[in-house]
Amino acid sequence: MTGLPDAIGKRLPRRDAADKLAGAARYTDDLTRPGMLHAAIVGSPYPSARILAIDTAAARALPGVKTVLTSADLPDRRWGLFVYDETPLAAGVVRYVGEPVAAVAATDLATARAAAALIEVDYEELAPVLSIEEALKDGAIPVHPEFDGYEKRPDLGFERVNEIARQEFSEGDVEAAWGDCDVIVEGVYEVPSQSHVYLEPVSAIAEFDRAGKLTVWSANQSVYKVQATLARALDLPMARIRVATPAIGGAFGGKSGVTVQPLVAHLARAAGRPVRLTLTREEDFMAMRRRHPATVRVRTGAKADGTLIARDLEIVYDGGAYAEDSPAVLGFGLLMARGPYTIPHCRLRGRAVYTNRLRAAGFRGYGNPQVTFATESQIDELAGRLGIDPVELRLKNAVETGGRWIGGQTITSCGLKQCLTQARDAAGWTGKQRKSGAGAEANGKRRGIGVSAFAHICGLLGTSATVRLLEDGTVTLATGAVDLGQGAEAVLAQICAGALELDIGRINSAPVDSDAAPYNWSTGGSRVTYMAGRAVVQAAEAVRAQIARHAAELFECAPADIEIRPGGRAGIVGVPEKEIGFGEISLRAHYQSGGPIIGSGALVYDGQAFDTKEAIIRNYPFANIGTYVFGAHVVEVEVDTVTGKVEIVRAWMAHDVGRAINPTEVEGQIQGGFVQGAGYALLEELLWEDGQPINPSMMDYKVFGALDLPLDIHPIIVEDPEPSGPFGAKGIGEPPLVGAAPAIANAVADATGLRLRTLPMTPERVLDALDAAAIGGPEPPAPDRDPEPTPGA
């Protein structure tokens, strides 16, 4: 790493860690305001029903109750990200179980909850739409009969009832290409609804001052998205809304839009007092967000030598009751559906549909885990049919720097092959890989090993930063990048320190508050290091230029003769003794000449746009979205033939991050993402029966904890610097989740010879498959690998 500033690539400790470990960090629910009221909500008991009447008299009469709201008390203003279909409280009809119907603010929480229990809602039950099939069948019941009247930005073309979006990415001529294929595999894959299960349930406090300005404290991923939606929901100018951010206990995409902020703001407005609402874990499970379940049908063909020729993929995502991020999740899933391979003929089509279940939204991976589970399972199935080692097949077809993504973007940096080879070698792959698909059994357990390769993006939309030189030469950095707990603050401070060649101790990070922080679209899309980092570098460079100008004036030389030296000094090139500290320059700027030194940086993602001449791209809401990132996982599992339980024994997760600004944080993201992905693969699924959620609690919905995964999960950092990235860095937040499930499924297939195409691979599902295979069930799964491969056959 020669030539890199001191702060870059360092395992520096995080400044929020001590408070969090000591329990001193303050989250929204820890905060209070003078005169603050406490809120509770009433949720719908039905997946679909008309609200005939709401009797709030008993609730209002309860001593201590200050406000009761129903949709009748609210303006008719809907919001959304693409389709403006949401309201703070159900208006006229309810569309999922748990949808807030009424809300209470009272002097204490117990009173608020008691009052909520006194609200009587008279419903007329309606027939619900509970599955993708029901949503799309002929004569389907529309979840939103008034859909045509909704505002849409952009209007993405809707052909059927309940379609939230329909998109396509295609290149070449798939139908003609099948004839060129020696082997074709086809399968249908089902992926479940995963809950975000952030540690901190959703919470918000809203307060109006006497001049009518609204302040909202809340767990969020973007103060600006919250501000913009509040402006619309409350019919206030954005300039009258301040959104502040206490410590945040995780989000994973689940707090990327508004959560309960509009409702809490309405309560505060109606009560004339500050109001806090914190959802219970059960309410959060039922009324917030989830990952899109999906059905994926894929067909992939290859030459006998392993050259991938064609893929036809169709995916339908269940978007739930409101559109939210669905159009973008769909589009991103399709953009990832070719996988990180060159496949000349691709037809990738998909839809997102409304159902009467909880709304689905962005969730770490954003449509990619669904698609990649299917496609990377299928690459292994192909490898088996071809008799080619699964790693070799991937290496043979892997994209490289300078290659072309579907849609025409040039890949500007690509460490995919290094990821594959490093994960393979670390795992000792060659010796362990079995050919038969029936791993050796010991003590009723079978071992297997599997691989996945995958891509993601980082980029997206706008961001900005300011760097201000304080009077003593230290620095305050301000960005709009909310730290969700993943360490954005530390990484951006390191980038700032690196760009100014200062010690990290001289960088102060300003809290993210919409009244003062520079704009950032969101902490999401694996984009903060890459996008906000670029803005920080721009801002730091502007400060360096001003420092150089001051130094040039002081030394009476040309600014070009000034160099910035590590440790906060500016000097004349080639004259080591001629130098001046940032502090002296800053004092001069503050009190004598030029004014305080502030640098700013701002950009919108500026990468190459899709090439619509070479590819059919239908209804995609973005012209470009980001630069590509890559990874490969190798996982060794043990399948218990008594219980069907799949245990992860070891894993190696190699990720190309361009440059690891802070390797410890990168490794944390890789391990955390892998564990959450392992939950997606093996354990987690929100379930409904007749539209009723049946496991909305941490008693029934389990996530993996520290004791469920081995210590033997090894992050491997690959660095292929991205020319546009800050010090070459790219994003890492989401990709580690994406690769987990297919690598685990491929390992299960290696251990058992069974291809499980439905997630999660629960013990019961695995045992069912084992038993079906043992008794030669009606549909014995095809062996994962031909016992005697015939090359060129």
Added chain:
Amino acid sequence: MQLFHPTTVDEAIGLLACQDEARCLAGGQTLVAMLNLGLLDPPALVSLRKVAGLDRLTRHADGGVTMGATVTQAALAAADLPGALAVLSAAAQQVAHPAIRNFGTVGGALCHADPAADLPPAFVAADARMTAIGPDGERSLSAGDFFVDYLTTALTDGEILTEIRLPPPPTGSVGAYLKFARVDGDYATVSVAVTMTLENGVCRAARIVLGSCAARPLRLDAADAALAGTQLDTEAVARAGALLQEGADPLADMRGSAEYRRRIIPGLVARAVEAARARAEAPA
């Protein structure tokens, strides 16, 4: 809701008798969660936390053990109990997480009588005697008779479980507890508590008790008899497993269907028996 802090068993019984539906509070790890969820709303809680002597675990010279009802699960987990009684510590080690075990009590877990919990099958396997004291005096009943149904014990209104007595474990006895769960710390999908006495490789007596497979800990005389007198050969163990499988009547819940639970019983029984046998063969 009123909260009382008696310091003697008699005082506690008196307080319980005063108010219908009053509940005993020990570690509170289940009770308080149920209160928070609104599943219970008793008019009064009678805390046993200050009742003298209830938190004592006593080892007797003959190898027997007596433990008060408020001995914590953590204390039981850490107790190095002899022979077959090791099943108790092994089960306690698998109750939820350390923070819960530090507060949760043995008596509380037994009186809650959740068939998916870890302690009930282990105490049946250890053939524990339960001491209950109520307005009508003291009585003793076997663990097997103590558990009656889902969340239901043989305690009558106003009775308190005060003490659990474990008979001296026979020479050559061993115990093992095997828990199968979705994740660490979850309730069992199926659990198996085993105690047995081995003599030169021959099983003289055995008790196999399943958790999460019926309304109460499931023990079948026929299954135990299937092992007695054998060398724990595969067929004998399989026979015991099959009998238990047949006798099981598990619930279906998020942890697994009833059919799934039934299906994995024989394999888990075999593993639990093997684990117990391995202990017998391990150098002391």
